Amino acid sequence: MGLEPDNMSGSSPEDIVNAVFGHFDPKNPLTFKDEQFNSDPILSEKALCLVYILGADTIQFTDDRLIEKLQTVRQRISEKEIPQVIVMTKVDEACSLVRNDLRKIYSSKKIKDKMQECSDLVGVPLSYIYPVKNYHEEIDTKNDIDVLVLRALTHIVKIANDKLLRSDFNKEQPLTYKDQHYSCDPELSDQSFCLVYVIDANIVQYTDDRLIDKLKILCQRKGKTDP
DSSP, rough: OOOOOOTSBBHHHHHHHHHHHHOOOOOOOOOOOOOOOOOOGGGSSSOOOOOEEEEETTTOOOHHHHHHHHHHHHHHHHHHTTTTEEEEHHEEEHHHHHHHOOGGGOOOOOHHHHHHHHHHOOOOOOOGEOOOOSSSSSSSSOOOHHHHHHHHHHHHHHHHHHHHHHOOOOOSOOOOTTTTTOSOOOGGGSSOOOOOOOOOOOGEEEEEHHHHHHHHHHHHHHHHTTO
């Protein structure tokens, strides 16, 4: 059961948020007051990526009440830095060009506009939106359809895996050589050989001085390891 516009229909945003965080009992409604509420879930009980499924052919008709629920979920999940993606379905019903040739999906202005609508509605970046075509009248599988679905699933698994690898990272308490997980003698395969800084050209002039100081520290520390 997904989200519905009416307050008394479908899942509540709070149920979805608690399920993602692992605070759930599959047999009972979720509240923090419940004695069976899981207040300290282990990693395997948590979700590592939240996937929204939105139809490209109906996105423009989304009820304002449903939009509010989606944005509530996104904001709560974002607080925990859990990645979120959108799988945009029914692209063939949103664009006749794509209906005739699915390979034109990334050159279609209509599809790009639909992806932008999804991004504006939920707040998920365009790079995390994956357009796909549903199977509904096909008798056999088709490579063009499968490639899009496989691409979306592959990226979702990678994003979730990246979150898993970062799960033990504490941004408020940096790792030190005294930490039990600190590797004093890392193997070659555990080391990085190039540090890449990604900076937007259109906002570089507005970079906060505190961030500049952090970048300089990184550069200085990295320079000390050079031969």
